[in-house]
Amino acid sequence: GVERNNIAPVMEAFPIIAMTPDSTASVIDVTSFFLSDRIPFTPLVPNSGIGSLFGLRDNMEGQFDKDRSSILSVQAFPLNAIVKTMVTYTVSKRPFSAEMTISMIRLSDKPMMPRLRPDRIGIFFSSKNHFSAEKDYLDKSWYAERWNIAPKPEDEEKYWNGELVEPAKPIVYYVDPAFPEKWRPYIKAGIEDWQKAFEAIGFKNAIVAKDYPDDPDFNPEDIRNSCVIYAATDIANAMGPSWTDPRSGEILQGSVYFYHNVISLVHNWRFVQTAAADPAARKETYDIETMGPMIRYVVAHEIGHTLGLMHNMRASYAFPVDSLRSKTFTDKYGTTPSIMDYARNNYVAQPGDGVTNFLPPLLGPYDYFAIKCNYKPIKGAKTPEDEVPVIESWIDEKADDPMYRYGSQTFFGAYDPASQSESLGDDAIKAGQYGINNLKILTDSLLVWTSYPGSDYDRTLELYEEILSQFRRYIYHVKTYIGGYYDNYARVEDGSDSFELVSGTKQREALDFIFEQTMELPDWYINTEILAKGRPVNEYATEMQMKIMRALMSKGTVLTLKAHEKFPQEDPYTARDYMDDLYEKVWGPVSSGRKLDHSEKMLQYAYLQALFSGIGIQDMTDGRGFALTPDEDLEDELPCARLELRYAGQERALRTASWVPDTALETEAMLYNELVRIQNLLEKRLKVEKNQEMADHYRYLAYEIRKAVKID
Structure with a gap:
């Protein structure tokens, strides 16, 4: 069934240029195969949103220039070959050249027996789909990535008897x-x-x-x-x-x-x-x-x-x-x-x-x-x-x-x-x-x-x-x-x-x-x-x-707390609890009437930045949102x-x-109401604030809230 529905892919077809008299070997021209813009042989990696965050060299686009590219060397061995090329591209209107080494090997006729990866141990894996009439779903296996470490045939008895032996392929x-x-x-x-x-x-x-x-x-x-x-x-x-x-x-x-x-x-x-x-x-x-x-x-x-x-x-x-x-x-x-x-x-x-x-x-x-x-x-x-x-x-x-x-x-x-x-x-x-x-x-x-x-x-x-x-x-x-x-x-x-x-x-x-x-x-x-x-x-x-x-x-922190409320807990901490605790730490000093220090004022500013971002407003942010x-x-x-x-x-x-998507609306509503609460606090404080520096600070924060969103 699977074999009939799938065929092995063909990367390239080559005309035979010459053959040995006994027809056991043939000559083909592979120049165009290796000097090409195909994925295995190009230094330009397709764009990866995740990869770019980790410094991977991707998202490079260029025009391949075959005339300025060449095969530098070829090494052939019984089971493998190494081809070294220099490929040239025009990238952002500038020449870009790279040496590429292509190493190919013939795989063994009989693969090693795989080992299924246990998910409670951190082992790299290769995934396989299994099509079977014995199960009502597509089964997937995860093959552990591992070297073929096994005793030599002549040492198997020693190994099973507990003696240390050297592996057949160290x-x-x-x-x-x-x-x-x-x-x-x-x-x-x-x-x-x-x-x-x-x-x-x-x-x-x-x-x-x-x-x-x-x-x-x-x-x-x-x-x-x-x-x-x-x-x-x-x-x-x-x-x-x-x-x-x-x-x-x-x-x-x-x-x-x-x-x-x-x-x-x-x-x-x-x-x-x-x-x-x-x-x-x-x-x-x-x-x-x-x-x-x-x-x-x-x-x-x-x-x-x-x-x-x-x-x-x-x-x-x-x-x-x-x-x-x-x-x-x-x-x-x-x-x-x-x-x-x-x-x-x-x-x-x-x-x-x-x-x-x-x-x-x-x-x-x-x-x-x-x-x-x-x-x-x-x-x-x-x-x-x-x-x-x-x-x-x-x-x-x-x-x-x-x-x-x-x-x-x-x-x-x-x-x-x-x-x-x-x-x-x-x-x-x-x-x-x-x-x-x-x-x-x-x-x-x-x-x-x-x-x-x-x-x-x-x-x-x-x-x-x-x-x-x-x-x-x-x-x-x-x-x-x-x-x-x-x-x-x-x-x-x-x-x-x-x-x-x-x-x-x-x-x-x-x-x-x-x-x-x-x-x-x-x-x-x-x-x-x-x-x-x-x-x-x-x-x-x-x-x-x-x-x-x-x-x-x-928003992610608040949203996650909101999502957790769906689960029974002996010692819960709700999103509302968290917002109240954080509000008291950041905005509690406003009601006290004392003069805030530089750090306290900047934390209030950052608090509003995050609130604006959480409800989709970019004012006061650095342009990226949060x-x-x-x-x-x-x-x-x-x-x-x-x-x-x-x-x-x-x-x-x-x-x-x-x-969890269904908590997003509730979370945004909660963040909006935080803005309302802060706006009310600032307006109340401004009516009695005597310190000019603090009045300027509170007035500016209130202005930013009014500018960002109309609060009735």
Whole structure:
């Protein structure tokens, strides 16, 4: 049936130019095939709305110029070929040329037996539709992406008897000779850190690191070769893509691209997150004893991707916050149970705690378990379906242990407080308070720690802004409690729900924390000694306060709270409760009659900005309106994001925060009535206000409301 309804696509037909006498080989002209504007061979990527947000090079349009394009070289091997071309386009009336390497390989005649991806473990996947008369719906399977790791035929008996054996096809990573020599041991260590995870399932030397071979035919762009490649660019990132057999999910090749300026990224992370408690993090240039382990971490994380593992944003939630202040605990576990988490350095540890290991683990318990679920052979299994009960039983055994829980990466607004980028511990409020304590120390000491002889203050000012960015992370981690819910991978067998709403008590605590920290920000962040080294006018703190207020007042936050009212809750927090609490914090001082400070006035201004945007009015905004999530909320998703974007929207492994449409009208009505309430408050206050400065402020806000909307 399926075969009769579908035919294999034909990319190109070629006339035969010549044949060998025995007709076993023929000659065709492939020049026009490779020198073309077709999708596989063009550097111009079609527009992707999501991709552009993450810095992907897309939305380039141009006219292909075949006369200025050429085939540079061709390498042919028994099962694969490599064609290098230079293609030229006219883009925006200017010439644009790029070298392209096209690597093709013949797939095996018999595909590897797929493994069905368990949805409670973060594993990349290929999807397949199954057409069957046995079910009344189109069935879909998710094939785990995995290398073909299996014992050699002669070693199978040893393997099943519990002996360590080498796999028939070990994974080999070649390390680019362009890497600085002092980095190379750490890069190789980051690759081979995964050996222990494979040893735990019975394989030794399953993944090894090697130098480029002394072979003229060796080509790092050959799809048969997996490499860690050095790129001397200013991109502050690294990534680990892989190529798979679409029939089975078998990974054929993986590559890690290590962009040089990722060093700057990890340096700044280390400074703002640990310098308060770790003197080694205060240096202008880290010695290899400090930088080396961070390079190792970056490589190991990216290698994890090439082994098929997705990010696990829930991992760090397994650790109690106060455990991260324990030297004994952090020496053993680091910051998270998984290196696939975005849990960088220990920002919770305080000066005097005695913590000396501020990094994630080499590999955590979850990483070992994920490798087991993706790679451990299952005796007697003849089909992918045969493996499912065994793998599910492994996961069930660990279901109550938080160190083995998986949480997906979300874009455009986190909704699960337990699964967040760059977060640590099981309580974002407590962790954020510790982190802010350390940021205050950094701000006080920044000039001392960054006054390097013979240099200007550019580095000081750069790190000063990084401190504010780190503060934003702590605040946004806490904001996720408001309208948030915990994601559960529900099973029919246990009768659980797919989500659990955050309690009203926790949401109120989160709002109190955010507002208190936001109001206190200028008291410790505005450092005139530092500002004197930059520009005379500096509104960093005020701008951050306004961004936070707009985030609190965003339509998405209110709408989500409104949607949650449909569900029974023991400790509810309604949209009306939230609006009343926020109103009292922002507008309560108006009734008191006291003079407002600069921050209080700007928060009122930002409050109105968000209200106008929420009901579709652009007055007082920057022209963009206000979206579900601030642009800054995407910054922490950038490293490695290209990989996970391939899977966005396909299933629950990657979600974006969503709105319930039938609550939109109610939400807009509520926001409109907030404008009415504020307008009435301002008019009442203006009748008795004696302070000219405050009267001017209130009169202007009232004017903006009248200008934006007619209120009867």
